[in-house]
Amino acid sequence: MEKNGSSSPSQPVILIVDDEEMVITSVRAFLNLETEYDIHGFTSPEEAAKFLETQAVDVVVSDYLMPKMNGIQLLGRAKQLQPEAARVLLTGHADKQSAIQAINDVGLFQYLEKPWDNAQLLLVIQSAIERTQLFRSLRDKISELDTAHSSLKDVQSRLLRAFL
């Protein structure tokens, strides 16, 4: 079930995935109070993955232990679908192994433990958004450079043809 607010293109888009509805409600209420983010919450990781197939997201915050698909699997899917979106694991099951696996396998931006600190969570999300947007603008700049480069090549070959 998707539970989202209104969206506008300039707002950062945050995806929160936790099989416990209460976590989504709490994080959403806090972020709504403090920010203007467009927040989407899912209790089903599979539906969250479907959402990622069609909607651009800046940050994915996921729980670890969930039925059918765990947080690392979901974040792995997110990495495939939207590599530039920052991935955050928010887990109550704090063990070394899941942390190491998450960091190595899915290139985690941050590993947070429950109970979380709101101020810290906000700071993490803010820097995650910044990182994602930097990635996106870098990608745009590279494609601009590519276009400029190929048109320069075109000009160069025409010049060569004109003079030789």
Place this chain on the structure above:
Amino acid sequence: MSEEVKPAPQVDEPMDPATLEAELQTANRKLAEAHKMASLGRLAAGIVHEINTPIGSILSNNETTRRSLDAIREQLIAGDCQVPAKALKLLDSVATLASVDKIACERIYGVIRSLKTFARVNEGDLRKMDVRELLDSTIKLSSSVYRSRIAVDKDYGADVPEVECYPGLLNQVFLNLIVNASQAIENEGTITVTTRLEGDRVHIAVSDTGSGIPAEVRPKIFAAGFTTKPFGEGTGLGLTITREIVEDTHGGAISFETDMDNGTTFHVRIPVVQPRAADQQSEQTRQESS
């Protein structure tokens, strides 16, 4: 104060069948005790995991609620219309309740954090730990039993380094010593926990202002099956296991001094670096230098 008493060294001698039978029984009971500790550890870890999500949610909601109430109050006062005094009074009272909830939640969270440190019984790895952190979690968890009658004084040395240890097992040592100390104090008293660096070992002392250990009991306290507690309360294995964990598992030393007027102090000394790890380290250094 009397002299420090050290456990008698164990001598390997041919044993008769009755002694062997008794040893086997003790070993079986120790095994059962270890299983019990391990399942308690798993249970604690499960509880911590179950509570983390709801307490996280409550803590977060509490903060959001308090901030929202502040914002509502500001907007009400800034507005032009007259705000009924009753409404402001209710708002303040709700804000007070939310602040109390915050303190209550933080207390629950404190216990959960201690439980989390304590639940490391499952972690079988040798790792570097601050003994003060282990002592704090043990004191916090056990204090609920004696808090009203016993004060706990901590005297932690500033230069105490982390020690290489099995944290779950050391927790068991500290729990045994602190619970014993609390049981030695009949009415009101003080338990003092001291940590110091002593050369290449960390010295942990647990003192109580209790009744002291009678002279005739002193030689037997580390013996398996010996207990002064009522039937069903003590297994008679607490100090036996404690000694094994300190001396056999960690290559440390345990001793006590006791005085019928001033109480008992247990001294635990744990090497900062475990011999096996030290070997590996020096081997590594050798490899690096070659």
